[in-house]
Amino acid sequence: MDVAESTENEVPQVALERSRPRWGRILVWVALLGLLTLLALGLRRTQQGPVTIGSKVPDFSLTTFDGGLIHLSDLEGKVVVLNFWASWCKPCEQEAADLEEAWRFYQPGGEVVFLGVDYVDTEPNALAYLEKFDITYPNGPDLRTRISQAFRISGVPETYIIDRTGVLRSVKISPFLSVAEIKAAIEPLLAE
Amino acid sequence: MRLLPAGILLVLLLASLLVGSALAQGETPRLPTDDDVNAVAKQLYCPVCENIPLDVCGTQACAQWRDLIREKLSQGWTEAQIKQYFVDQYGDRVLATPPAEGLNWLVYIVPPVAILAGAYLLYRAFKIWRQPEKSPVGAAEAAPPADEYIRRLEEELTKR
Secondary structure, eight states: OHHHHHHHHHHHHHHHHHHHHHHHHHHHHHHHHHHHHHHHHHHHHHHOOOOOTTSBOOOOEEEOTTSOEEEGGGGTTSEEEEEEEOTTOHHHHHHHHHHHHHHHHHGGGTSEEEEEEEOSOOHHHHHHHHHHTTOOSOEEEOGGGHHHHHHTOOSSSEEEEEOTTSBEEEEEOSOOOOHHHHHHHHHHHHHO | OOHHHHHHHHHHHHHHHHHHHHHHHHHSOOOOOHHHHHHHHTTBBOSSSTTSBTTTOOSHHHHHHHHHHHHHHHTTOOHHHHHHHHHHHHOGGGBSSOOSSGGGHHHHHHHHHHHHHHHHHHHHHHHHHHGGGTHHHHHHHHSOOSOHHHHHHHHHHHHO
16 A cells, blocks of 8 residues: 555656756746847847938937927928037038038028037037037937937938938938038939 | 124124135035046946947047036036936946846846856756766666676676
8 A cells, every 4th residue: 555655646746846847948948039039129129220322211309409309200391411420520520611501502492401410429519519610500419329320320420311202312421522512412302 | 882783793794704705615516536537437438439438538529528527527416417417418328337227137137047047057967977977887787788798797897
C-alpha cells in the first residue's frame, strides 16, 4: 500500500516539476519576443523619414519667437520656404541676408511664405542673430527638436521648398549663394 | 520737546535704511562659478555634438548653452528647473540619464534582468557540467559494456 501510495503521489509531482520549467521557458520566450517587438517598433520609428522629395510633408507647428503659432497645414496653396538655422552656425550667416531679401521680394504677392526654424539654439543669441540680419519673416525655436527630427536634418543650414499642395519639391543642404539661387528654386513652383 | 521725537524719527529712518540695504546685499544671489555651471552642464548633452557632455564640449553651441545655464543660475533657478527647461526646449535626449518613464524604463530594467538571467544560466551550466562525472560509474554498474575487451579492461581497473 505504502509503495503504491508513494507511486501515485510521485506521478503528479513529476508532472508538476516538468510543467514548471515549461512555463518558465514560455515566459522567457514571451518576454524576449515582447522586448524584440519594442526594439523593432523603436527602430522603425527612428528609421522613419527623412521626408523625401516628392512626398507629402507631415504637418508640424512652429511657435514663433513673438508668440505666434503657425501650422504647415494652414499654408496650403502657398509655396513654403522652410529654413533651418542657428545663431552659432557660421554658414547660416552667409545666406541670412539673401533669404531676407528674397522674402521681401515675395512678401507683397502673398504666394510664398518663409519660415525660419532655429535649431538647438538659445533664445538670446537667436534674437540677436535675427536683429543683426534684420530678418522679418516668421522664426521660431525647434521645440524639443521635433521639426528637425521629422526632416532628419543633417545640420544647418538646410532649406526645404514645399509646393502649394504640401509636397516637398527641393532641398538645399548648404547655404544659398545668392538671391537668384533662391528665386530659381521658388519660381517653377509659382508657375504651376 | 518737538525736536526730540523728530530726531528719534530721523535716527530710526536712517537705521531702517541701513538695515534694509544690508539685507538687500545679503539677498543678492552669489554669482555662479564655472564649477556651478559645469555641475549642471555635465548632466546634459547638446544634440549637435552627440556623446560629448556639455561641460567639456568645445563648440560654440555648447558654449552658448553653458552661458544660458550661468544666466539661469544667477537668476536663482535650481538645477532641476534648469534641466527641465532644457528638456522642454530640446527634448529628453539632452539628458545624460533618461527619465524613468514610458519606454525608458527598459533602460533600467533590461540590463539587471539580463545579468540575473545570465547568472542563472551559468549556474545551470555548471550544474550540468558536474553531473557527467558521476554517470560513468553508475552506467557501468547499471549495464555492463557490450564490448568484451572494454568489460575486461574495466574489471582490471576496478581491481586496482
